[in-house]
Each structure stands twice: as structure tokens, then as C-alpha cells.
Amino acid sequence: MLKKLAHVTLYVRDCEEALQFYTDKLGFEKRMDSRMDDGSRWLTIGLPEQELEIVLHDPTDWHSEDVAQQMLALVGKNPMWVWQTDDFYSTYEQFRQNGVTFLGEPRDVMYGTEAVFTDLYGNQYLLLQTVSFS
Structure with a gap:
């Protein structure tokens, strides 16, 4: 049985510019910002006092070149x-x-x-x- 929606992933071209837009312009807060052993970045934001987190996902950090390009084509x-x-x-x-x-x-x-x-x-x-x- 499903309990709740915890994360939504948003494909971005640049995690830093996306983080700046969502925090500075829309008022989100940064929740998690961690680097994995392979250098990939886990970056989430959310609205104050709301559990749901948005994952700002740069596919080039996580996936092979061909898969990353397919995901980047979905940006926007x-x-x-x-x-x-x-x-x-x-x-x-x-x-x-x-x-x-x-x-x-x-x-x-x-x-x-x-x-x-x-x-x-x-x-x-x-x-x-x-x-x-x-």
C-alpha cells in the first residue's frame, strides 16, 4: 500500500543554477546536498513546512552519456x-x-x-x- 509521495525528480542542466532559481526566486529551501563516491550529486529542495522534496537531477552526473542525453532532452x-x-x-x-x-x-x-x-x-x-x- 502506498503511504505518501516523497520525492519528485526534475531534470536540470545545471544543479547550481536550478538551486539558485528555486531558492532565491521561488522561496524553496535546500534540504539535502550530498556527493556520492562516484562524484554524482543528490540535491533536493522543498517548501518550508512541507515534506515533499524535489530532486534537482543533472543526468550527466548519474548516467552514461547516451542515457544522460535522452534525459536532458526532457528538460523543460x-x-x-x-x-x-x-x-x-x-x-x-x-x-x-x-x-x-x-x-x-x-x-x-x-x-x-x-x-x-x-x-x-x-x-x-x-x-x-x-x-x-x-
Whole structure:
């Protein structure tokens, strides 16, 4: 029986630039940063007070050249993730000030307020504040 989702892997071209983007621009924290005996790097980030960790994975550190190239071809093609906030416009403005690129203006929809943004590799994320249907 499954217990929880613990990690999600995000393929990146450069662990340092990805770490800087996610911590400096989006407010994630670095959780684990370890080097293996073979020199490969285990680097994870997460949101404060949330268990789920994102593995920033540079395939060139872990895999043969041909496998690494196949994985690098997937950079920027992850499925859209939805990041929820309790204060949409404050978060939106902070992200914009941090240089995060939004693909359009915020829009009000029946379930809340949303806007799509991208990371430095072109992965798309949805910033969302839901409304209560009480």
C-alpha cells in the first residue's frame, strides 16, 4: 500500500543554477546536498513546512552519456505542477520582482485566481489561490 509521495525528480542542466532559481526566486529551501563516491550529486529542495522534496537531477552526473542525453532532452518538458498560495497577488508580485516569467496576466476563474509561470528551463507551473465553496 502506498503511504505518501516523497520525492519528485526534475531534470536540470545545471544543479547550481536550478538551486539558485528555486531558492532565491521561488522561496524553496535546500534540504539535502550530498556527493556520492562516484562524484554524482543528490540535491533536493522543498517548501518550508512541507515534506515533499524535489530532486534537482543533472543526468550527466548519474548516467552514461547516451542515457544522460535522452534525459536532458526532457528538460523543460515536465507536466504542469500546481503551486497553491493563500495570498495570490502578494506571491505573484514577489515572483515578478524576483524575475520569474509569467505567460499571461492573472485571471479569475470559478475555482480561484491563477497564472502560469515558467522556471529557467521552460517548465510550466500554475500559481493558484482557490476560493472556498462553503
